[in-house]
Structures are given as C-alpha cells and as structure tokens.
Amino acid sequence: MLRIAALLSIVACLAVIGCQPPEGMAGVTKEEYDALKTKVEMLEADVATMQEAMDGFIEQYNMHIEKYHKGGKAVPAPKPAEPGRTVKPPEKG
Amino acid sequence: MKKLLGITLSLAGLLMLVSCGGEEAIEMPSVTYTVTDNGGTLALDWDDITDAEGYYIYADGVLIDSTTDSEYDATEPAQVYGVSAYNADDESATDDVDCAPEVTANVIVYGASDPDTAHPSGLSFTTSGTAVALAIGVTANHPDLDYIFDDRAPFTTMTLVSPNAYTPVYNDEKNMGVDAQATDFDAVIIANAPGVYSTQTSLQGNAVYALFMDQDDDGWDTDSDHFGKMKVESIAGTTVTITVAYQTITGLRWLVT
Numbered sequence: 001m002l003r004i005a006a007l008l009s010i011v012a013c014l015a016v017i018g019c020q021p022p023e024g025m026a027g028v029t030k031e032e033y034d035a036l037k038t039k040v041e042m043l044e045a046d047v048a049t050m051q052e053a054m055d056g057f058i059e060q061y062n063m064h065i066e067k068y069h070k071g072g073k074a075v076p077a078p079k080p081a082e083p084g085r086t087v088k089p090p091e092k093g
Numbered sequence: 094m095k096k097l098l099g100i101t102l103s104l105a106g107l108l109m110l111v112s113c114g115g116e117e118a119i120e121m122p123s124v125t126y127t128v129t130d131n132g133g134t135l136a137l138d139w140d141d142i143t144d145a146e147g148y149y150i151y152a153d154g155v156l157i158d159s160t161t162d163s164e165y166d167a168t169e170p171a172q173v174y175g176v177s178a179y180n181a182d183d184e185s186a187t188d189d190v191d192c193a194p195e196v197t198a199n200v201i202v203y204g205a206s207d208p209d210t211a212h213p214s215g216l217s218f219t220t221s222g223t224a225v226a227l228a229i230g231v232t233a234n235h236p237d238l239d240y241i242f243d244d245r246a247p248f249t250t251m252t253l254v255s256p257n258a259y260t261p262v263y264n265d266e267k268n269m270g271v272d273a274q275a276t277d278f279d280a281v282i283i284a285n286a287p288g289v290y291s292t293q294t295s296l297q298g299n300a301v302y303a304l305f306m307d308q309d310d311d312g313w314d315t316d317s318d319h320f321g322k323m324k325v326e327s328i329a330g331t332t333v334t335i336t337v338a339y340q341t342i343t344g345l346r347w348l349v350t
Contacts, residue, residue, distance in 0.1 A: 086260050087247060090293040093269050093307055 119144055121185040122163075124176045128315045131286050132346035135167040135174060135192065142178040142185070151175035151187055153349075170282045170347035194321065194338040194348050195222025202226045204244030204251055204331035212331070215263075216240040218306075218319070222339035235263045239306060240270075242296075242333055251328050253302065255292035257310065267310035270294035270323070275301040278324040278336060284346040287313045298328045303348075304337075315344035322348045 122139035129136050139148075141163050150158040152171040159179075167174050175187030203212035215227040215238040227234040229241055241254045241263065248254075253270045256263035269290035273281045276299050284303040294302060304321035307313070319340055326334040338350050 084261070087243075087254070087293075088258050088260055090258065090291045091255075091267070091269075093267060093287060093290050093292070093305065093310075093312070 119178050119180055119183045119185045121188055122148060122176050122178050124174075124188040124190055126190055128342060128344040129166075130168075131313050132318075132320060132344045133168065133283065133286065135190065135342075135345060135347070137165045137167055137174060137176060137190065139163050139176060139188070144180050145178035146180045147178075149177045149179055149184065149187075151177070170349050172349045192340075192342060192345065192347050192349070194340045194350060196336070196338045196350055197222075197224035198336045199326070200224050200226055200335050200337060202242045202333050202335065204242055204333065205229060206245045207331040214242050216242070216335075216337075218321070218337075218339050222341045224335075224337045224339065229263065238263045239266065239268050240304075244331060248293075248295075251296045251333060253294040253296055253323075258292040265310065266306065266308045267292060268304070268306045268308070270302045270304050273301045273303045273322065277301070278322065278338075279350050281322050282347065282349045284320040284322060284340075284348055286346070296325050296328065296333070298325055300325050304339075313344065318344050320344075320346045320348065 120142045122142055122145075124137050124139045126138065127136045128134070137150075142148075147159050147161045148163070148165070149156055150160065150165050150167070151174065152167070152169060153173055154175070157169070158165070165176065170192075172193035173189050173191055175189040177187045178185045200216070202216055203209070203214050205214040207214065210228065210230060213226040213228040215229045215234060217225050217227045217234075217237045217239050219225065227238060229235075229238065235256070238256045241256060242251060243254045244251045255266065255268045257265050257267050269292050271285050271290045271294060273285065275281050278301055281301050281303065284305065287305060287307075290303070290305045296302070302323045302325070304319075304323055305313075306319045306321070308317045308319070321337055321339040323338075324336045326336060328334075338348055340346070340348060
C-alpha cells in the first residue's frame with residue numbers, strides 16, 4: 001500500500017513537472033503572440049515588396065547592359081550645346 | 094532580146110534612184126528657255142527653221158498648241174515641253190526641255206531637340222536636287238544647310254526654319270516655306286508665288302508645303318533661287334519623315350511629279 005502511494009506521488013510530481021511551460025515562454029499572452037505574429041507577417045510582406053523592386057531594378061540594369069555595353073554600340077552623346085544662338089523673328093518673302 | 098533587157102534594167106535603176114532620193118527631212122528646232130513671271134512661265138525660244146510652216150508645242154508628249162513664231166510662253170506646268178517644226182509634208186523630231194523636279198522619298202530628319210548626335214536635324218539639296226539630311230551640330234555642314242527642323246524653345250511645334258533665321262546664322266540663305274493647303278503630294282504642280290513664304294513654318298503630319306529658296310536673300314530671280322515642295326508624311330516625337338521635290342531650273346515654280 002505504501003509502495004502504491006509512493007508511486008502515485010511520483011506520477012503526480014512528474015505530471016506537474018511535465019505540464020510546466022518551456023523556459024522563456026513564461027508570461028507570453030495570446031494577445032502578445034498575435035501581435036508578434038502580425039508584425040512578422042508585415043515584415044514578410046515588406047521583404048516580398050523589396051524583392052519585387054529589386055527584380056525590376058535588375059531587369060532594367062540588364063537591359064541597359066545589353067543595349068549599350070554589348071555588341072560595340074556606343075551610348076549616344078548629347079548634341080553639342082549651341083550657347084548664344086537665338087531665333088530671329090520670322091521674315092516673309 | 095538583149096536590148097529589151099538592157100532598157101528594162103535601166104528603167105528599174107532610174108526608178109530606184111528617184112524613189113531613194115526622197116525629200117530632205119525638216120530640221121529640228123534648237124530650243125532655249127528663260128523663266129519669267131515670278132517663276133510661273135517658261136519662255137521658249139528657237140531660231141527659225143528653213144522651210145518650216147510653223148511649230149508644234151508638246152507638253153508631256155501631248156500636242157497642246159502650234160505657232161508660226163519662233164517663241165512660245167509655256168504657262169501650263171509640265172514635266173517636259175517639246176517643240177517640233179513642221180511643213181506640209183513633214184514634221185521634225187521635238188527638242189525637249191526637261192522640267193521635272195528631282196524627287197527624294199522618305200527622308201528622315203529629327204527635331205533639333207533630339208539629343209542623339211546620329212539624328213540629323215538639317216536638310217540639304219545637292220546640285221542635282223537630291224535631298225540629304227545633315228547634322229546641324231557639325232560646323233562643316235553649316236554652309237550646306239538649306240533648312241533646319243527645330244522643335245527647341247521658343248518653338249512649341251516642329252518648325253521648318255531658314256538657316257539665316259538665327260543669330261548667329263547657320264548660313265546666309267533665306268530659305269522659306271508655306272503650307273500648300275494640300276495633302277496629296279502630286280496635286281501640288283506649282284509652288285506658291287513669292288510673297289507668302291515665311292522663314293519659320295510650323296509643320297504637321299500629312300501636309301504638303303511649298304519651298305522657296307531665296308538663297309541670296311534678294312527676292313525672286315533666276316540666278317540662284319529654287320523652288321520645291323515637301324510632304325510631311327509623319328511626325329512621331331522628334332522623328333519627321335518627308336518626301337521632297339526640288340526644281341533644278343532656277344526660278345521655276347513648276348513641280349509636276
């Protein structure tokens with residue numbers, strides 16, 4: 001009888017110990033958990049947006065390289081400025 | 094028998110000589126011309142031809158008139174005028190004056206605002222009348238520029254500008270344009286008379302413009318002035334596609350194409 005009581009006490013103790021939350025999780029409420037989850041989801045959305053922008057930028061960069069830096073095609077320089085050249089009033093004739 | 098054969102052969106030979114002699118062909122007149130009437134008339138002139146009773150006048154191969162004088166004022170624009178001499182039995186070949194303008198189709202020029210140095214904004218006509226696009230940014234091209242396509246300020250639309258309409262000038266030529274009020278290039282058979290042209294002509298697509306190149310800026314004359322017409326096929330951004338005709342006869346406004 002004594003042996004059975006001792007075994008039951010051990011089982012009860014083990015059950016109490018097993019039901020304790022892991023270290024670090026103590027004190028986290030459901031609300032806090034949900035808020036943290038929302039923040040993580042927002043961060044994931046931000047990363048997706050940045051990735052999309054980066055893909056577009058890389059595509060434009062590749063197009064620039066393809067157009068102006070491959071096959072020997074030179075980048076057109078702007079026309080020489082014509083400082084001081086003005087237009088007269090129109091004349092008939 | 095031999096005598097009869099000899100007479101027959103002699104008669105046959107005589108007939109051959111008579112038939113082969115024929116009449117002497119009438120001489121073809123040698124036509125010269127001057128341009129008058131502010132470029133609207135081609136005054137034809139030639140020396141009298143012996144035995145000629147008169148002269149036929151042809152326009153583009155069609156007999157349009159005859160005269161007994163040795164001159165004729167052609168006032169109907171045509172590509173070719175011809176004059177032949179005639180008498181009761183004969184007509185000479187025609188001496189032709191070629192009045193057809195030189196046509197250059199689908200020339201591409203660019204508004205001066207276009208930053209690409211490979212995109213010329215100037216238009217030039219060679220001595221044979223062929224139109225070529227020239228870069229205005231190249232100083233060596235400036236003496237040859239006949240027109241500039243300018244869409245820079247103060248212009249708000251694509252504008253055909255004379256080289257002398259700037260300070261400093263690209264060159265001293267006063268080359269002008271005017272809206273011919275037509276969309277069909279071939280329908281414009283004569284350029285407007287001087288007096289209505291401008292050194293700055295606003296352009297639009299699908300329109301024909303008459304050109305007056307008063308190169309020495311002294312009004313109409315026949316020493317160096319030329320006329321032409323230009324169809325603006327399209328204007329897309331700074332890109333202008335044109336078809337042009339250039340009359341190589343100085344001072345003549347005829348533009349039959």
